[in-house]
Amino acid sequence: MPHEIALGEVYIPPLLLVVVIAYALASFVFFIxxxxxxxxFIAFPMIAELCLMVIFVNVLSQYITIF
Structure with a gap:
C-alpha cells in the first residue's frame, strides 16, 4: 500500500485527501x-460543521488507508 499518492512529481499524503473529501461532505450536508x-436548531453552526467534518474524517479513514 502506498503511503503517498503521486500526481506527477507532487506527493500528496492520504490524510489530506481524506480531509478534503470530509470537508466537501460536511459542506454538502450543511447546505442541505x-x-x-x-x-x-444549531447554536454554533461553525463548531457543528467542524465536528461533522471530524466525524467524516474518522469514518473515511476507515476505508482510505492513512498510514
Missing part, C-alpha cells in the same frame, strides 16, 4: 440542512 431550515 440550510435549505431544510435546520440551522435554527
Amino acid at each position: 440542512g440550510g435549505k431544510l431550515g435546520l440551522y435554527r
Whole structure:
C-alpha cells in the first residue's frame, strides 16, 4: 500500500485527501440542512460543521488507508 499518492512529481499524503473529501461532505450536508431550515436548531453552526467534518474524517479513514 502506498503511503503517498503521486500526481506527477507532487506527493500528496492520504490524510489530506481524506480531509478534503470530509470537508466537501460536511459542506454538502450543511447546505442541505440550510435549505431544510435546520440551522435554527444549531447554536454554533461553525463548531457543528467542524465536528461533522471530524466525524467524516474518522469514518473515511476507515476505508482510505492513512498510514
